[in-house]
Amino acid sequence: MMYEAGSWPIQLQQIIDEFSEVDDSMERIEMLFEYSQKIDELPMSEWCDDTKVHGCQSEAHVLPMQNDDGTFHLRGASDAKLVQGLIAITAIALEGLAPSEVTIFSSDYASEMGLMNALTPSRANGFRNMFRKVVLAAQEMGG
Amino acid sequence: MTFTPEQARPDIPILNRVLPNGRNLVYLDNAATTQKPQQVINAISNFYETMNSNVHRAVHTLAAEATEAYEGARDKIAEWFGIGDGHLIFTAGTTEAINLAAYAWGRHNLVAGDVVVLTEMEHHSDIVPWQMLAQEREIEIRWVPLQVESSSLDMEVFAASMEGAKLVGCIHTSNVLGVRNPVEEVIRLAHSAGARVILDAAQAAPHDRLNIAELGADMVAVSAHKMCGPTGIGALMVNAETFAEMHPFIGGGDMVLEVFLDHSTYQEGVHRFEAGTPKIAEAIGWGAAIDWLAQWDIAEIHSHALGLARHTAAGLREIKGMRVFGEHGDGDGAVVSFIHDKLHSEDMAHMLDAHGIAVRTGHHCAQPLLRKLGLTSTNRVSFYLYNTMAEADFFLATVRDLVARFT
Numbered sequence: 001m002m003y004e005a006g007s008w009p010i011q012l013q014q015i016i017d018e019f020s021e022v023d024d025s026m027e028r029i030e031m032l033f034e035y036s037q038k039i040d041e042l043p044m045s046e047w048c049d050d051t052k053v054h055g056c057q058s059e060a061h062v063l064p065m066q067n068d069d070g071t072f073h074l075r076g077a078s079d080a081k082l083v084q085g086l087i088a089i090t091a092i093a094l095e096g097l098a099p100s101e102v103t104i105f106s107s108d109y110a111s112e113m114g115l116m117n118a119l120t121p122s123r124a125n126g127f128r129n130m131f132r133k134v135v136l137a138a139q140e141m142g143g
Numbered sequence: 144m145t146f147t148p149e150q151a152r153p154d155i156p157i158l159n160r161v162l163p164n165g166r167n168l169v170y171l172d173n174a175a176t177t178q179k180p181q182q183v184i185n186a187i188s189n190f191y192e193t194m195n196s197n198v199h200r201a202v203h204t205l206a207a208e209a210t211e212a213y214e215g216a217r218d219k220i221a222e223w224f225g226i227g228d229g230h231l232i233f234t235a236g237t238t239e240a241i242n243l244a245a246y247a248w249g250r251h252n253l254v255a256g257d258v259v260v261l262t263e264m265e266h267h268s269d270i271v272p273w274q275m276l277a278q279e280r281e282i283e284i285r286w287v288p289l290q291v292e293s294s295s296l297d298m299e300v301f302a303a304s305m306e307g308a309k310l311v312g313c314i315h316t317s318n319v320l321g322v323r324n325p326v327e328e329v330i331r332l333a334h335s336a337g338a339r340v341i342l343d344a345a346q347a348a349p350h351d352r353l354n355i356a357e358l359g360a361d362m363v364a365v366s367a368h369k370m371c372g373p374t375g376i377g378a379l380m381v382n383a384e385t386f387a388e389m390h391p392f393i394g395g396g397d398m399v400l401e402v403f404l405d406h407s408t409y410q411e412g413v414h415r416f417e418a419g420t421p422k423i424a425e426a427i428g429w430g431a432a433i434d435w436l437a438q439w440d441i442a443e444i445h446s447h448a449l450g451l452a453r454h455t456a457a458g459l460r461e462i463k464g465m466r467v468f469g470e471h472g473d474g475d476g477a478v479v480s481f482i483h484d485k486l487h488s489e490d491m492a493h494m495l496d497a498h499g500i501a502v503r504t505g506h507h508c509a510q511p512l513l514r515k516l517g518l519t520s521t522n523r524v525s526f527y528l529y530n531t532m533a534e535a536d537f538f539l540a541t542v543r544d545l546v547a548r549f550t
Binding site for chain 1: 488494
């Protein structure tokens, strides 16, 4: 089964629903700010070329890794809170999946949440680059 | 008539735009591009509706009308900028104008070992073309440093860099700091050393008639869209002496006299640099923008926009954690770059956008300058004739609120 619209993991579906209920752009920004704190934050001291997401105006870094049981876990951070919020939602969406499941995960959730519309083209590119980096890492984990 | 922004606003339809989030547009990104008056939009539509035709070559009525309108626009723009007996070559904008200078003048007048002097304040468009040429020709580029504290160029280093210089490239007014450089002194230093000068006047042209002949610059690059004209057109204005040293760059139709199988001969005058079908509607639109701006005294327009910039800079400086760039002295541009130490510029821009306020974010195509400031990005607001004090105050109140809520 592919993870896509209509078949998202429950924790992601809840976030999508939460964003769908809000029309006000400032309120959505505040929600992203809140999500930016709900992440296994990668401290700046661990930022390096390998973790860097290219194509962002801001500095964004992700470190895909595996939990003890082999499931997927994503650490990340950005100096821009909205970017970190988006990484956090991605981390929540993918948490606990098998790496093989991450490789069949669609990146459409950002558009479904109405976030891609709110992103500048450079940030939308940055999001795609971030997601690609995550999927590649999952493939390398044997997914 | 004495200028007030209320005289200009009714002519600009986009200022009535309500954004998808229900907010009214507050457009403070004028250094990137300005909004267009209905008169400019009409001039472009009118061209396509009534006289669309290619220029110069055909003998039919439409071609004659289009040619007259196109060349008439050139004359009007040239007169506006006071180019005297110089030449105005239409380009796609400032960037293409500087590239034209690098190819049409630089390639024929600079050789290995020659020196080009540039400043750390330059926009990428006045850096990269010369770097490309320098790599090809082994030309030395000397950099005049930016003095961060005073937001000014180090003129002592400027003077000392002149030995052996063949060309000086200088941004007239910084798109990041708003600083108007002492271009008269730059030109004097360059000419004393026997060097040519190219000015990037993209930010100056909307606020200053320039009077290029009086200024004495050899080449000046400008863009129409930063002065209420259309996108896709600008100019390289060149004095007669420098023009004589330029050689055709882009080959093709309209720039030739005769084409043989083994060689071609070229048009005299500016047409030798305008191969192919030119930017006809755009030139006519630019002419209409000049007509529209000419209702007022440009010095009054500039004084108004600079006043908004000063008010905004002062207001931002009162906010804790805010770093504000530029001095906003007389003659400086109406731009205010700023950064808050706890609110990333991208976050700030998104939150301002949620309030309908359009500002610029990023490196503003001036990465060496930003690096000198120790930054990778700033926010920037920039004002023009149709902006109001109420908009500046709304912007300041919004920033104050965002900083209070999110830091």
